[in-house]
Amino acid sequence: MHSDHINGDLAAVLLTDDQIQARLAEVAAQVDADYEGRDLLLVGVLKGAVIVMADFMRHLRSHVSTDWMAVSSYGSGTTSSGVVRILKDLDIDLVDCDVLIVEDILDTGLTLSWLMNNLRSRGPASVEVFTFLRKPEAVQVPITPRYVGFDIPNEFVVGYGLDYAERYRNLREVAVLRPEVYGH
Numbered sequence: 296m297h298s299d300h301i302n303g304d305l306a307a308v309l310l311t312d313d314q315i316q317a318r319l320a321e322v323a324a325q326v327d328a329d330y331e332g333r334d335l336l337l338v339g340v341l342k343g344a345v346i347v348m349a350d351f352m353r354h355l356r357s358h359v360s361t362d363w364m365a366v367s368s369y370g371s372g373t374t375s376s377g378v379v380r381i382l383k384d385l386d387i388d389l390v391d392c393d394v395l396i397v398e399d400i401l402d403t404g405l406t407l408s409w410l411m412n413n414l415r416s417r418g419p420a421s422v423e424v425f426t427f428l429r430k431p432e433a434v435q436v437p438i439t440p441r442y443v444g445f446d447i448p449n450e451f452v453v454g455y456g457l458d459y460a461e462r463y464r465n466l467r468e469v470a471v472l473r474p475e476v477y478g479h
């Protein structure tokens with residue numbers, strides 16, 4: 296789905312498909328260089344990271360393995376609950392693995408800092424983070440993602456994997472919804 300198809304729902308398009316792909320190619324080149332000669336495991340965080348994972352891994356030139364985790368920290372609203380639960384755990388044993396967590400967005404960082412601690416306790420060689428988007432609140436988080444796609448303003452965004460009440464994940468762009476859509 297393109298932003299043109301749902302113009303009535305959107306206040307603004309923040310990132311176009313072309314901008315996203317160009318930035319993913321840059322990050323992938325950096326990751327290829329940083330992990331040269333090592334076996335990298337990409338851990339995608341469901342469901343938001345599905346789209347960025349699919350595009351990002353195809354920009355990489357090196358071999359990688361992939362696995363997925365599902366955690367929940369948000370309900371269908373737009374504010375963080377602070378509660379993190381594992382809904383689906385990894386299939387792969389992380390001992391001695393170089394792990395790169397692929398996350399859709401770093402907001403309060405509650406989800407990611409919990410996830411990093413959890414994965415680090417499993418004996419991997421390294422755990423780093425690639426977050427596609429980062430909001431300003433993330434500066435208060437005691438974790439620094441090694442790779443950041445885009446820094447965005449402190450607004451609720453949808454598209455490119457990110458949802459509001461499970462909708463808009465299939466939007467090609469990253470956009471801000473009109474306040475009426477979520478009843479504000």
Ligand code: IMP
Nearest residue numbers: 343375401402403404405406451452457
């Ligand atoms: P955090 O724990 O506050 O960093 O939030 C992380 C999770 O909240 C993300 O993985 C998203 O699923 C969700 N989230 C945070 N901000 C947004 C947003 O602007 N749009 C959609 N989902 C968001």
